[in-house]
Amino acid sequence: MMMVDLSLIEPASFFIIVSSVINMAFSLALVITLLVNFFRKKTVGTFMLLSSYFLFSLTSAFSIAYRISLIYNEGVMTDTIYQMGSLTPMIILPAFAFLYFFGCRHILKDNEIVKTYLFAIIMVIYGLITAVIAYDNIYTNSLFSEPTYITNDVFTISYTWPILVAQIVISIFVTSRIGIRALRLARKSDQPIRKRGLQTIGIGVFLYLLAGLLSAFDSSISNLPALMITVSAFRALAYATAYVTMYLGWVMPAWYRKMIRKKSWFEMQYQQLQKR
Amino acid sequence: MSFLQRLFRTRTKHADITICGLDDAGKTTILRFLETGEFVDTTPTMGVNRETLHLPNLQVNVFDLAGQEDFRNMWHNINEKSDGIVFVIDRSNVMRFDEAKEVFEQTIHAQLDQDLIILILLNKSDEPNVIEKSLFIEEFNLLDLPFKWAVFETSAKTGDGIFNSFKWFVDEFIG
Numbered sequence: 001m002m003m004v005d006l007s008l009i010e011p012a013s014f015f016i017i018v019s020s021v022i023n024m025a026f027s028l029a030l031v032i033t034l035l036v037n038f039f040r041k042k043t044v045g046t047f048m049l050l051s052s053y054f055l056f057s058l059t060s061a062f063s064i065a066y067r068i069s070l071i072y073n074e075g076v077m078t079d080t081i082y083q084m085g086s087l088t089p090m091i092i093l094p095a096f097a098f099l100y101f102f103g104c105r106h107i108l109k110d111n112e113i114v115k116t117y118l119f120a121i122i123m124v125i126y127g128l129i130t131a132v133i134a135y136d137n138i139y140t141n142s143l144f145s146e147p148t149y150i151t152n153d154v155f156t157i158s159y160t161w162p163i164l165v166a167q168i169v170i171s172i173f174v175t176s177r178i179g180i181r182a183l184r185l186a187r188k189s190d191q192p193i194r195k196r197g198l199q200t201i202g203i204g205v206f207l208y209l210l211a212g213l214l215s216a217f218d219s220s221i222s223n224l225p226a227l228m229i230t231v232s233a234f235r236a237l238a239y240a241t242a243y244v245t246m247y248l249g250w251v252m253p254a255w256y257r258k259m260i261r262k263k264s265w266f267e268m269q270y271q272q273l274q275k276r
Numbered sequence: 277m278s279f280l281q282r283l284f285r286t287r288t289k290h291a292d293i294t295i296c297g298l299d300d301a302g303k304t305t306i307l308r309f310l311e312t313g314e315f316v317d318t319t320p321t322m323g324v325n326r327e328t329l330h331l332p333n334l335q336v337n338v339f340d341l342a343g344q345e346d347f348r349n350m351w352h353n354i355n356e357k358s359d360g361i362v363f364v365i366d367r368s369n370v371m372r373f374d375e376a377k378e379v380f381e382q383t384i385h386a387q388l389d390q391d392l393i394i395l396i397l398l399n400k401s402d403e404p405n406v407i408e409k410s411l412f413i414e415e416f417n418l419l420d421l422p423f424k425w426a427v428f429e430t431s432a433k434t435g436d437g438i439f440n441s442f443k444w445f446v447d448e449f450i451g
Contacts, residue, residue: 258330265313269439270331270446 013071015229019236020064026243027057033251048102049250055095059088086133089163093126096174103178107185107201125166132163164216171212179205182249196260197252204245211238291449292337294354296383297364298376299343302399305432306364307340310442315433320344324354334450348379352386360393360445367412367429368403377416384421394425395445402431424448 031053038046066088069080097119104110110118179202186198214235221228248256263271295303299320307327308316325340339354341347355361361383365376384394398412407415409427418425428441 264311264327264329266310266439266442267329267331269313270443273443274332 013067016232017064017067017071019232020060020067023236023239023243024057024060024064026240027053027060030243030247031057033247033253037251045102045105048098048105052095052098052102053246055091055098059091059095062087062091086137089129089167090126090133092167093122093129093170096170097122097126099178100174103174103181107178107181107198109181122170125170129163129166168213168216171209175205175209175212179203179209192262193252193257193260197249200245200249202249204242204249207238207242207245211235211242214238289334289449290337291334291359292339292357293360293362293445294351294358295338295340295362295364296351296355296379297343298366298372298379299345300369301343301364301366301376302432303340303343303362303364306362306397306399306430306438307338309432309435309438310338313435315435321347323347329446331446334446336446336449351383355383355386356388359389359391359449360395361387362395362397362445364397364399365412366400367398367406368400370405370407373407373415380416384423387423390422392423393445393448394421394423395441396425396427397430397437397441398427399430399432401429401436402433 031050034046034050034053038050100108100118100122101115104115182198182205183202186195186202189195189198214231218228218231218235221231247253295307297303304318304321304325305316307325308318310329311327321340321342323342327338327340329336329338339358341351341354363380363383365380366372396416396418398407398409400406409429413419413427418427426441426444428437428444430437430441432438
C-alpha cells in the first residue's frame with residue numbers, strides 16, 4: 001500500500017480538506033435528521049427534501065474523496081479520480097430538481113404548466129451536461145484536467161464554464177425563489193411558529209446559495225492560495241451555518257418550537273394562580 | 277426505587293387529552309381561547325388540531341378532533357390513547373341533543389381506561405334559550421357514568437368558565 005508523506009501536503013490543502021470534512025459532518029447530520037423526519041411523517045414532501053439534501057451531501061462526499069485521492073496519488077490524476085470529480089455536476093442538478101418540487105408543494109405556488117416547463121428545462125440541461133461528461137470520460141478526459149480546448153478558430157473555449165454557469169443559474173433560480181417566497185410568507189403570517197420557521201428557511205436557503213457561489217468562486221482562484229483560503233474559510237462557515245439554519249427551518253425540532261412559542265393564555269393564568 | 281431511577285425520573289407528567297363533540301359545538305374556538313385568551317373566529321376543522329400546554333409538572337397535549345360525521349370514525353384511534361376527554365356541547369342547539377347524546381355515549385363506551393377523566397363543557401352559554409345544567413345531567417345520564425367527570429358552563433366568546441373548567445381538568449391530572 002502506497003503511503004503519503006504528509007509533510008509534503010501544503011497547509012492550504014489540509015485546511016480545505018478539514019473544513020470540507022466538517023461541512024460534510026454538518027450535511028450528514030442534516031440528512032440523518034431529515035431521514036428520521038421522513039420515517040416519522042412518511043410524506044412525499046419529506047422524501048423529496050431528504051432526496052435533495054442526500055444528493056447535496058453526496059456531492060460534498062465526492063468532492064472530499066476527489067481531493068483526498070488526488071493527495072494520496074501525489075497529484076497524479078487517475079481515471080477513477082477523474083470520474084469521481086466529474087460526478088458532482090451530474091448529482092447537483094437532480095438535487096435542485098428535488099428541492100424545486102419540494103418547494104412547489106409547500107412554499108412556491110407554481111401551476112402545473114410552469115412546473116412542467118421548468119422541470120423540462122432542468123432535465124434538458126441535465127441531459128446535455130451528462131452527455132458532455134460521458135463523452136469526455138469515454139474519449140477525451142480533458143474536461144477537468146485540461147479545462148480549455150483550442151478550436152480551429154482563434155477562440156479558446158472551455159467545457160467547464162457552460163457546466164458551471166448552468167449549475168449556478170439553476171441553483172440561483174431554485175434557491176432564491178424558495179428563499180424570497182419563504183420570507184414573503186413569513187412577513188404575512190400571524191402565527192409565530194410558522195413565521196419564524198419560514199424566516200429560518202429563507203435565511204438558510206440564502207446562506208446555502210452564498211456558500212455555493214463561494215465554492216464556484218474559490219475553484220476559479222486556485223492560482224491565488226491566500227485568497228482561496230480566505231474564501232474557503234467563509235464558504236465553510238456559510239455551509240455550516242446554512243446546514244444548522246436549514247435543520248431548524250425544515251425540521252423545526254420540538255425545543256426550537258418551544259423557544260419560539262409564547263406562553264398560552266391558559267399557561268399564564270394557571271402559573272399566576274400557582275404563584276399566589 | 278433505585279438511586280439511578282430516582283436521578284433520571286422525569287418530574288413532568290404527560291397527559292394526552294382529546295376535545296370531542298359535534299361539528300359547530302365550538303371545540304376549536306375553545307382551543308384558540310386557551311391559546312390566546314380571546315375569541316377567535318375559526319373555520320371547520322379538517323382532521324386534527326394540536327396544542328401543547330406546558331404547566332408546572334405537567335405537559336398536556338390537546339388534540340382537537342373534527343366533529344363532522346365523516347371524521348368521527350377516526351376519533352377512537354386518538355381517544356384510545358388519551359388520558360382525558362373534553363366533550364363540548366352546543367347547549368343552545370336543542371335540535372341536535374339526541375345526536376350529541378348518541379355520539380357522547382359512543383365515545384364513552386369505547387373507552388377502556390377506567391381512570392379516564394371526562395370534562396363536559398356546555399358551550400355557547402352566552403346565547404339565549406339554553407338547556408339547564410341539571411336537566412342536561414339528567415338527560416345524558418351522567419350520574420351513572422363509571423368515570424370521574426364534571427360539567428362546566430362555558431362560552432368561548434366571552435371566556436366564561438373556560439379557565440375554571442380546564443383548571444379542574446389539569447388539577448385532576450396533577451392529583
